[in-house]
Amino acid sequence: MPITGPAGPPAPGRESRGRTRQQRRNRRSGAFDLLAIVAALTLVGLGLANLHLIGATELAARQGVIAAGGVLALMVFWRVRARYLRVLGWAAYGAAVLLLVGVLTVGLSANGATRWIAIGSFTFQPSELAKLGLLLVLATVLGSGRPAWQRFTAAVLLSVVPIGLTVLQPDLSTTTLLAVLAGTMLVIGRVPARFLLPLAAAVVISAPLMISLLRPYQLVRLGSFLVGAHESPTGSGWAVRQAHIAVGSGGLFGRTDDPLRGLRAQYLPERETDLALASLVGQWGLVAGAAAVLAAIILVWRLALASRVPRTPHGALVGGGLAVLLGVETVVSVGANLGLLPLAGVPFPLLSYGGTALVVHLAAIGVVLAVRRDGARRRLWALPSWRNPRPRLIRLAALGVSVLLIAFGVYGWRLQSTRGEALQAVGDEQMTRCFRLPAARGSITDRHDAPLAVNAVDVGGGVDQVVVVPALVRTRPADIDRLAGLTGRPVEDLAAQIGAAEGTTLSLPVADVPRDVGTAVTAAGIPGVFVLPEPRRWYPQGALLGPVLGFVGVATPEDEARWPGLPSGEIVGRAGLEQQYDAVLRGINGQQCVYVDPTGVPVALGERRDPVPGADLRLSIDLGLQQRLDAGLAAAVRAQPRPRNRIGAAVAMDPRSGQVLAIASTPSFDNNVYGPPIDTGALQALAEAPGSPLLEHVTQAVAPPGSTFKLVVAAANQAHPVFAPHRAIPTGASFTYGGHTFGNWKPMGPMDLVESIAISNDVYFYKLAVALGAEAIIDTARALGVGAPTGLDLPGESAGHLGTPESAEAEGGTWYGGSTVILGIGQGDLQVTPLQNARWTAAVATGSTVTPRLGMAIGTEGATYTALPAPAATPVPFAAELGPVREGMRRAVTAGTATRLADLPVPVGAKTGTAQDGGLPEGEYDNWISAVAPMDAPEIVLTAMVQGPGTGGNSARNVVADGLRHYLDHRPEVLGTGPVQAP
Incomplete structure (x- = not known):
């Protein structure tokens, strides 16, 4: 159609106004070119900075050279006239298709895909060229004046070829981008919906079939994203997790002063390519990341606006298509860096490392700018807008890209502000490995x-262990020489051992040395060398x-x-x-x-704690009294006719506080057999030895208490009076009850409670038990701690056993009248430990029960000890009524069964007992004695049990007599202790 206008030359003013408008348009066009180029070069510069900061200097230099070539390509294509775009497009498309075919035959493979062609040291990725070629040919086809069905058919056929070839590589990320580009060009090229809707439906239906084309690692990536497994510290989500750490801990301006910055960067995979943005934020902070995203938004908008300037549909589609392509690449890349989209292998355009993509993108920008420049310069000859329809939805697409990128930026800021410290801690933790420095x-x-x-080691009997971190020491021969000289090892042997260690080894023992040598090694201060004390007790x-x-x-x-x-x-x-x-x-x-x-290889020393x-721990035990009690107990057991299987136990306790002054057990064992090294032979012998030497007999061995239990029965009479304590009760040689006769240990006349305790009159206590009944005796026994652990601070304490009518029934037995009778003399369904016996003796003597304690105070070298808290004594309910029982204990020493203690320098009260034990041979017993001194103001209770006939000097009486004498002769020394402050 010819262009018509008014006849004659234009008026001068009108012509001047036209030239002015054209100049303004040209200036705006120049400004546009400058802004787009600045945005593109900003992305390139940030990408080079990222490579430099992560230590990839060779890659940075190579990318810089390629970037210079890309800028040159941009400048060259900027000067291309729009009429040459068709030729350029078909040339790029044809070259891309040929190279894609070549890739399938002679291409390089990596990660299960063949994507590159190598020419010497130069590698080229044809699929990147395919983006530019497809963009230009689709713009040519869709911008033509052909009927819609022809344009649609040609565009689809042209798109299928490069898409199919990239699928065969397989390069699914590029395939997806090519498909998005093709779809975008169909939409903005104003192809009618009647053609687009069936195509879209076919794509949706066939999408599930694409899953079969995914590689295993791609399936894992997709699955990790869908189920949130990217939060896992290992596996397929590792890359996203590292990206979160980089973004979250980068701060606003990065951590360039961090000496471990280079090491942190190594933990981010694909930090040059797919995760370059996360790497940039981790190195230079959120501001640098925001600058990259802003530059991308500016570039997308300028390219989108360029599609509104060209005078031909062909040129407009080039600008619109590239705007959408760059926008999609940026959105996918940023979303993947933040974990909001799956990792699809799409790098950040112009920012990520990759020479082919960089050159192609810059060249494509040059083409678009050339179209804009050409349209602005020749605006006066443009076709009417109804003959040159602009691409549709371009500004809406640019707006959508901008909104998404801004939203992603806000997410990144919130990630840093809300989880930054936690992510930084995770980053520190993952690159830190520690080995233990054992406490003494x-x-x-x-x-x-x-x-x-x-x-x-503190007494010269142990050794120090010298350990090294091999990866830190093996590179310093001089330090290896010094260490060899200090430890006395040949240099060659030491160097060989360190060199042969795996790179991930944290601590390698290289020598066991005396304490003075260990001190010298520590003083040498060799980095990566440490001295650890051997944990031998x-x-x-x-x-x-x-x-x-x-x-x-x-x-x-x-x-x-x-x-x-x-x-x-x-x-x-x-x-x-x-x-x-x-x-x-x-x-x-x-x-x-x-x-x-x-990879787990140590590279630097970290924090030391x-x-x-x-x-x-200071015990209440007095070593002198302990030695005396142990010696007496061992002598008493050895003097028995058959000592091999016999045991003995003795305990001395302060009845006022519960402090255990001595606790002896025989047979015993030497703890040193447990090493290290463990003496397995000695341990086996101990396990098989008679008398259970591994058992602590004062708290873990139980036996019937015999007549020492009469103190409990007598206390029951005071708590539940049935016999007046000074009333004489006929006794004799035996007692018959329920058809059974129970003998006395010798015939005796009428006696009261005091005399019966002193002489240990069995018949008296038979009758007393019947009169009291089982319930009263058991109630009093429980009040005095019988049948329950004493609470001693020692593991494995036995509770003993206090039988009752209810327990007998529960066990399928019967509590007979005779059961109560023999309970009166400490026989029958009754088992106690020596410590329980000492405890009830102390309770009768003082009127209060105490909790026995071995631990007295704790402290550190050079510091005042702090007393360990101990439970207070508990008064027994019937304490005021126990005078006759104490009188009987005193009478036992002055005129009864415990006269062996009568010559001690203070008044002593005691009770003896001889109990039948089914585990002993005929004629042998559990021989007991429990004594308190001084009786009028008790300071010590001493209880002993020795198995055997119990005659002459071999009974437990000698053990207690010797122990009490030692205590009384050395009372100040025994009770004295170092300064202790209150808990």
């Missing part, structure tokens, strides 16, 4: 600080307190359940006081941390 175990001493359990008193002190060893599953959080291989108390006070004695382990790279030694 606290000592156990007697009340005068005499050592009972100490660390072997030494018990200087041998078997004297074996079952009481217990032993230490590697924690068992039961120990780990008792003390949650124990590190693997931790040395803990396994028995006795070592176990009871393990939390106090063990201390707090330190740790030496090292920073490792993503020195161990806190365990506290020392």
Whole structure:
């Protein structure tokens, strides 16, 4: 159609106004070009900065050279006239298709895909060229004046070829982008909906079939995104997790002053390509990331607006198509970096490393700018708008891209502000590995600080272990030479051992040395070399307190359940006081941390936390009294006719506080057999030895108490009076009840309660038991602690057994009248420990029950000890009525069965007992004695039990007599202790 106008030349003013408008348009066009180029170069510059910051200097240099070539291509294509776009498009499309075919035959493969062609050291990805070629040919076809069905058919056929070839590689990310580009061009090219809707339906129907084309790693990526597994610290979500850490911990301006910045960068996979944006934020902060996103938004908008300027539909579609393509790439890349979209292998345009993509994108921008420039310069010859319809929905698409990117930016800011500290902690944790610096175990001493359990190395009996971090030491031969000289090892052997260690080894033992050598190694301060004390325990008193002190060893599953959080291989108390006070004695382990790279190889020393030694435990035991009691007990057992299977036990306790002054058990064992190293032969012998030497007999062995239980029965009479304490009761040689006759240990006349306690008159207590009844005796026994653990701070204490009519019935038996009779003399359904016996003796003497205690105070070297809290004494309800019982105990010493104690320098009260025990041979008994001194103001209760005939000097009486004499002769020394402050 010819262009018509008014006849004659235009008026001068009119012509001048036209030239002015054209100049303004040209200036606006120049400004547009400058802004778009600045945005593109900003992205390129940020990408180069990212490569430099992560230490990829060679890649940065290579990308810089390629970027220069890309800028040159942009400038060249900027000068291309619009009429040459068709030729350029068909040339790019044809070259891309040929190269895609070539990739399938001679291409390079990686990660299960063949995508590159190599020419020498230069590699090229044809699928990137296919984007530009497809964009230009589709713009040519869809911008032509052909009928709609022809344009649609040609566009689809042209799109299928590169899409199909990329599917075969398989390069599904590029395939998807090509498909999006083709669909976008059909939409903005104003193809009628009657053609687009069937195509869209076919795509939706066939989409599930595309899953079969996914590689296993792609399926895992998709599954991880759908189920949220990207939060897992390992597996397919690793990349997204690392991206979150980088974005969340980058701060506003990055952490360029962080000395570990380079190491942190190594943990982000694909930091040059797919996750370049996350890497940039991690290095230079959220501001740099926002600058990249803003530059991308500006570029998309300028390209979108460029589609409204060209004078031909062909040129307009080039600008619109590239705007949508760059927008989609940016949205997918940013979303994947934030974990909001699956990782699809789509790099950030112009920012991510990749020479082919960089050159193609810059060249494509040059083409669009050329179209804009050409349209602006030749605006006067443009076709009317009804003959040159603009692409549809371009501004809406640009707006959608902008909104999404802004929303993603807000998400990134919230991720940093709400989870930044937590993500930074996760990042620090993942690159940190620590090994334990064991804390020195606290000592156990007697009340005068005499050592009972100490660390072997502290007394010259142990060794220090020298360990190294191989990866940090093997590169420093001079330090290896120094270490070899200090430890006395040949340099060649030491170097070979360190060199042969796996790179991920955190601590490698290289020498066991005496303490003075260990101190010298520590003083040398060789980086990566550490000295650890050997966790060996030494018990200087041998078997004297074996079952009481217990032993230490590697924690068992039961120990780990008792003390949650124990590190693997931790040395803990396994028995006795070592176990009871393990939390106090063990201390707090330190740790030496090292920073490792993503493969686990140490690269630098990290934080060190020195161990806190365990506290020392001061016991209430007096070592001198303990030795005296143990020697007397062992002599008494050895003097028995058949001592091999016999046991003995003795305990001395302060009846006012419950402090245990001595606790002896025979046979016993030497704790040192538990090592390390463990003496397996000795342990096996102990396990098979008669007399159960591994058992602590004062608290874990039970036996019938015999006549010592008469104190409990007598106390029951005072609590539930049936016989007046000074009323004489006929007794004799036996007592018949319910058709059964129960004998006395010798014929006796009428006696009252006091005399019956002193002489241990069985018949009196038979009759008293019947008169009281089982319920009154059992009630009083429970009040005095019979049938229940005493609460001693020692694990494994037995509760003993106090039978009742109810328990007999529950066990399928019967409580007969005779059961009550023999309970009166401490026989029958009754088993007690020596400590329980001592406790009720103390309760009768003082009127209060106490909780026995071994632990007295804790403290550290050079510090005042702090007393351990102990339960207060509990008055017994019938304390005021116990005078006659105490009188009987005193009479037993002055004129009864305990006269062996009469020559002691203070008044003593006692009760003896000889109990039949079904576990002993005929003629042998459990021989008991429990004594209190001074009787008028009790300071000590001493109870002993020795198995055997119990005659002459072999009974328990000698053990108690010798123990009391030692105490009374050394009372100030026994009771004295170091300064202790209140708990």
